[in-house]
Structures are given as structure tokens and as C-alpha cells.
Amino acid sequence: xxxxxxxxxxxYTAFPVINEDLCTHCGKCARFCAFNAxxxxxxxxxxxxxxxxxxxxxxxxxxxxxxxxxxxEIGRTGVSGxxxxxxxxxxxxxxxxxxxxxxxxxxxxxxxxxxHRIIDxxxxxxxxxxxxxxxxxxxxIVTEPTPFAxxxxxxxxxxxxxxxxxxxxxLNKAGExxxxxLAYCESENLPLLEKLPLSRTYGKTIVEGGLLLRExxxxxxxxxxxxxxxxxxxxx
Amino acid sequence: xxxxxxxxxxxxxxxxxxxGRAEIFCLIADDGTRAFVDNQxxxxxxxxxxxxxxxxxxxxxxxxxxxxxxPKAIAALEPLGIRVFPIGQARTLSEVLALFRENRLEERKxxxxxxxxxxx
Numbered sequence: 446x447x448x449x450x451x452x453x454x455x456x457y458t459a460f461p462v463i464n465e466d467l468c469t470h471c472g473k474c475a476r477f478c479a480f481n482a483x484x485x486x487x488x489x490x491x492x493x494x495x496x497x498x499x500x501x502x503x504x505x506x507x508x509x510x511x512x513x514x515x516x517x518e519i520g521r522t523g524v525s526g527x528x529x530x531x532x533x534x535x536x537x538x539x540x541x542x543x544x545x546x547x548x549x550x551x552x553x554x555x556x557x558x559x560x561h562r563i564i565d566x567x568x569x570x571x572x573x574x575x576x577x578x579x580x581x582x583x584x585x586i587v588t589e590p591t592p593f594a595x596x597x598x599x600x601x602x603x604x605x606x607x608x609x610x611x612x613x614x615x616l617n618k619a620g621e622x623x624x625x626x627l628a629y630c631e632s633e634n635l636p637l638l639e640k641l642p643l644s645r646t647y648g649k650t651i652v653e654g655g656l657l658l659r660e661x662x663x664x665x666x667x668x669x670x671x672x673x674x675x676x677x678x679x680x681x
Numbered sequence: 682x683x684x685x686x687x688x689x690x691x692x693x694x695x696x697x698x699x700x701g702r703a704e705i706f707c708l709i710a711d712d713g714t715r716a717f718v719d720n721q722x723x724x725x726x727x728x729x730x731x732x733x734x735x736x737x738x739x740x741x742x743x744x745x746x747x748x749x750x751x752p753k754a755i756a757a758l759e760p761l762g763i764r765v766f767p768i769g770q771a772r773t774l775s776e777v778l779a780l781f782r783e784n785r786l787e788e789r790k791x792x793x794x795x796x797x798x799x800x801x
Contacts, residue, residue: 475735481728484757486738491760493753496728 450535452523456551458544459514460494461503467511474503474512498544520548524555531557545573553577561676569597570604578605583678584612585638585671590623598626602633613678615671618643636678639671683709683781684742685774690717693775696768700750701730707774708740730754738763746777746786765789 475485482496504512519542526532534555536548566577584605588598605612614630619640630637657664686703687694697703702723708716722732734757744764766786771777780786
């Protein structure tokens, strides 16, 4: 798709700042923190800003009101198209950061009046995948007929079930060894919406940055059909 | 107090290669008295090294002898004034303590140099 992006909106997260004049080094903050972002000893305190998940708990448990929060930039969001009515939005996490949830949250909050929004979620069922899928009207599970993909897909199906997001399946690289996958879809009442056959020429086009639906008429009709099905299911 | 990650609680335990994920630490007091402590950190999903540093600091450890220490733990050790010595050729606790007492271990300096993880 190669959108031309203007990427200028920073995304911040917080980290604790300890006022040493007020701190009694009781250690309650460090014992509370589930992510080990604070070390508190008689000698000194250490704040590991990168480990902080910005839950606000350390300030709540601090008996002497010594903790406030600073903020730091962890990434940026970007949009392309008309300002106020973007046709594409994305986010980047700065190198070295490892918590993408706030970036995804910021991307999902990019204002848009368009009737439909397609969210490209991370694979698997990590926190960031949950963040991207939560609240969606419909989820398209893109998978392929391998035992490895099926194993991952089962976890994704469970995640979507917990999020109460209805789902359908798109089978990529289709053609062989589909039996186990199809049986699983049937047992879970997951509709198989479309299949894209395994093809070396498709692979080549994608590696070169091309779009299948622009270069192959059969792919265009396949994706049009898929979109009609998704709209029907998502609007239910 | 010296802290060393070890593999067992024997007379002369083998040294543990890991730091934050080490299950046992041997603490050696200035008079040579030894005590073994369980490290709770291996069960944490992230920040095990940092949690281990907290545990050692709570027990007044001021010197760590360990083969490998992750970047986050390293970043936490320095501001607490805990000195770090790689273990050289030592394979057991008595070997590493002997090298340390003979001043044959080189202290790891410049701990604050940025590694893979951007510092706070």
C-alpha cells in the first residue's frame, strides 16, 4: 500500500519520580510493583523507567506521598490522506521500547468518520494483539494449513472468545494438508470465508511490495468477495 | 556481604551462569560465614534481574561475583553502589572466592554504558 505518512504525534508513557526529601525508604513501592520497575533500599532508590507499565500503584501505596510521575516518549502515530479524515493510520514504537499497548491505543483513537475501519493486529495473542482486537465488530483470522499455524490459531480463537469478538477464517497458502484445520474450524463453528492458494508468483509480488488485488484479477474478486462477507458478518 | 549465584547448596557448589534467573544465591559475610537464600525472581515474567538486585540489596550485599548479568540488572546495581566482578576461570564457589580474595578478579567498570536497553 506504501502510504505516505506524516508521523508527528508523540505517544507518552509515565514513570515514577521519587522525591528523596519525602521518601522514608520503607520499600512499599518496590514490593508493590509487579514489573520490578522500582528498587528501594536503605541506601538508595532506583527507578527502571522502561519496566514501568504506568499503573499508578506505587504512588497509591506510598505512605509519605513521595511519588509523582514523569512522562517519556515511547513512539509516534502517523496518518496519511486528508487531515481530519485519514485513510491510513499507524504507529511506531521507538527502538528499545518493549510495550506497544499505548501506541496501539493511540492509533485506535485516531479520529475518523469512515464507516469501516480495518485494524491490522499483531500475530498471536500477546497483550498488543488483545489491545488491537478488543472492541472490534469482527475478527478475520489469517492462517495457513500447517500444524504450527493451527496451534497458534487455537490460542487466538480462545482470545477472541474471551473478548467476545465474532471471527471468521482466511486460509492463506491453501492447497495441501487442510484437513485438520477444516475439522477444527467446523468444531468451533468458525466460518471459512476465503482461501488464497499457495503460489510462488503471489509470493514474489508481495515480496516486491506489490498488491495482489492490483495485479491479479482472480485475487481482486477474491478480496471483494471476502469484504462483502466480512461486512455482512460485522454488521450483524 | 558478597553475593554469588550458585547451582546447589553443597560444600563447594558450582557457579550458576545466570543472575536474575538463578534459583539460589550464596551470601558470604565478611567473617566468611555462608548462607544460602532462595531467589524468588526466576518466576517473574520480566525484570527478574532487577528483582534479584532488590533481594541482594535488602541483605546488604555490596559485592556480586557472577559470570553474566543482564543489562537491566547492571543498570540497577550501579546506583546502589554494588560492585560487580566477573568470575574469570572459576567454576566453583571456593575457586571464585579464592580469586576474589587474591585480588585476581577484575571489577566490571563503566556499568552505565548503554547496552541493548536504553537507560532510564
